[in-house]
Amino acid sequence: xxxxxxxxxxxxxxxxxxxxxxxxxxxxxxxxxxxxxxxxxxxxxxxxxxxxxxxxxxxxxxxxxxxxxxxxxxxxxxxxxxxxxxxxxxxxxxxxxxxxxxxxxxxxxxxxxxxxxxxxxxxxxxxxxxxxxxxxxxxxxxxxxxxxxxxxxxxxxxxxxxxxxxxxxxxxxxxxxxxxxxxxxxxxxxx
Amino acid sequence: xxxxxxxxxxxxxxxxxxxxxxxxxxxxxxxxxxxxxxxxxxxxxxxxxxxxxxxxxxxxxxxxxxxxxxxxxxxxxxxxxxxxxxxxxxxxxxxxxxxxxxxxxxxxxxxxxxxxxxxxxxxxxxxxxxxxxxxxxxxxxxxxxxxxxxxxxxxxxxxxxxxxxxxxxxxxxxxxxxxxxxxxxxxxxxxxxxxxxxxxxxx
Numbered sequence: 001x002x003x004x005x006x007x008x009x010x011x012x013x014x015x016x017x018x019x020x021x022x023x024x025x026x027x028x029x030x031x032x033x034x035x036x037x038x039x040x041x042x043x044x045x046x047x048x049x050x051x052x053x054x055x056x057x058x059x060x061x062x063x064x065x066x067x068x069x070x071x072x073x074x075x076x077x078x079x080x081x082x083x084x085x086x087x088x089x090x091x092x093x094x095x096x097x098x099x100x101x102x103x104x105x106x107x108x109x110x111x112x113x114x115x116x117x118x119x120x121x122x123x124x125x126x127x128x129x130x131x132x133x134x135x136x137x138x139x140x141x142x143x144x145x146x147x148x149x150x151x152x153x154x155x156x157x158x159x160x161x162x163x164x165x166x167x168x169x170x171x172x173x174x175x176x177x178x179x180x181x182x183x184x185x186x187x188x189x190x191x
Numbered sequence: 192x193x194x195x196x197x198x199x200x201x202x203x204x205x206x207x208x209x210x211x212x213x214x215x216x217x218x219x220x221x222x223x224x225x226x227x228x229x230x231x232x233x234x235x236x237x238x239x240x241x242x243x244x245x246x247x248x249x250x251x252x253x254x255x256x257x258x259x260x261x262x263x264x265x266x267x268x269x270x271x272x273x274x275x276x277x278x279x280x281x282x283x284x285x286x287x288x289x290x291x292x293x294x295x296x297x298x299x300x301x302x303x304x305x306x307x308x309x310x311x312x313x314x315x316x317x318x319x320x321x322x323x324x325x326x327x328x329x330x331x332x333x334x335x336x337x338x339x340x341x342x343x344x345x346x347x348x349x350x351x352x353x354x355x356x357x358x359x360x361x362x363x364x365x366x367x368x369x370x371x372x373x374x375x376x377x378x379x380x381x382x383x384x385x386x387x388x389x390x391x392x393x394x
Contacts, residue, residue: 016259020361026260051297054314057290058223058262065294077295081287088259089267089283095257096271096279103249106383107372112249113381114371115364117342119251120333121349122360126225127325129354134318143355158319166323176233176324177219180317187316188309 004072005079011037012064012083017091019060026060030067039071060084134158157190201274206281208239209273213266213285220262220286221317225251227262227286229328231269237331241273244335255360262286341379345370 011033019026027049034040040048048066052059061081068080102108132142135158136150161183168174216230228251235241242250250272254264263283270282337343345367352358374380 018258020256020258051294053222054310055290055293055297056218056220057287057293058220058260060223060260061263061287061290062294065291066298069295069298074295077291077298081291085260085263085283085287088257088263089280091257091259092254092264092267093271093276093279095253096268099249099253100272106381107375110375110381110383111368111372112245113342113375114345114367114369115252116245116248116336117333117346118349118364118367119248120329120336121346122255122353122363123225123228123251123325123329123332124346124350125353127322127329130222130226130318130325131322134315134322143357155315155319158315161316161319162323165320166326169323169327170330176229176320177215179320179324180219180221183316183320184313187313191309191312 001072001075005075007037008039008068008072008076008080009083009086012068012080013086015064016060016084017087026063030060030063034063034067039067044070131162135162157187161186201278205274206278209270209278210281210285212239213270213282214288216266217262217286218289221314221321224261225255226321226325227265229324231265232328232332235269235273242269244332246272248332248336252364256364339379341374 015026015029015033019029031045034045035042044066048063049059051066052062055062061084064080064084065077069077072079103112128147129142132138132147132150135155136147137153137155138146138150165174165179165183168179169176212234216227216234220227220230228247231250232244232247236244236247246269250265250268254261254268257264263286266282266286267279270279273282333346337346349363349367352363353360371380375383
């Protein structure tokens, strides 16, 4: 049992340490590892991806908890989850310590002059990707061309939710948590 | 170099607040990655003023460029900014706990849950609201830094690179950082000489 827990911890620590970019970039890595160890079947991995989409939280954490709990119960889930976040914790704390110490340095500031607009652009890109999936049913390979081609597939309910919740949050400072719940509720009622 | 922000001792009350806040964020963040950013920005910048908008953008850039789970990296950095290592560990625990609890329960009952059509429609509707939430955050974050033509051009190029050409965020961040550094030697970038007097007064 201890060996299995250690194996879960180390395997998921490896997954955590070697995936940059997070989210769906991690899936192939998770798939290879848990299949090779025989912890999950291909069918279970497919289910896991579906579950991750409809439950809150990052897919890597969901995958670790799912695979760990299935293999070795609650302790297994804890070992795998701890494993997948451990590299993040160590690396991020080291980088934070360094970064926040030098953030006001002139050279760092000049680099950040380029990095901050880039970060805004990345948030905007992630926004449009999510909007493409939710509103135009364009789940993979979204770009300007495919977006233009899918304009006819508009999901009016999603578009309405998008516009109304944007206005509610931007103009009237509505609570995002409340908006998410209302959206989910409306989605279920009107489907 | 100043140490005022990262060395401060935070009270148990602040730690509890950080935990409850990140627990709430973890429980309502559907999808991974940058989806957590609007929530962090709202709770820690807009409502509590713990971290600045510039910090949030730096955290977006760095948390994406490090290995591991982006949402966890970002929460750790926010926690570290507020109250050092202890606070960072508390925020990481808070943001991971909801996923852990939900998934450890669902592992036993998932088959009836994953296939249901109503969950699918709820998810699509929630995604539409998530997109609105992210757009709102992008606008608020953008307002504070898109004050020069160079910044607007970089934002636009990165958007096209990431969305249309699917270039990985880390390359775009590195390229923009190099560009930012080079621009500081021209009139279009960061004003190197102005920092001497401004540097003392900034937050």
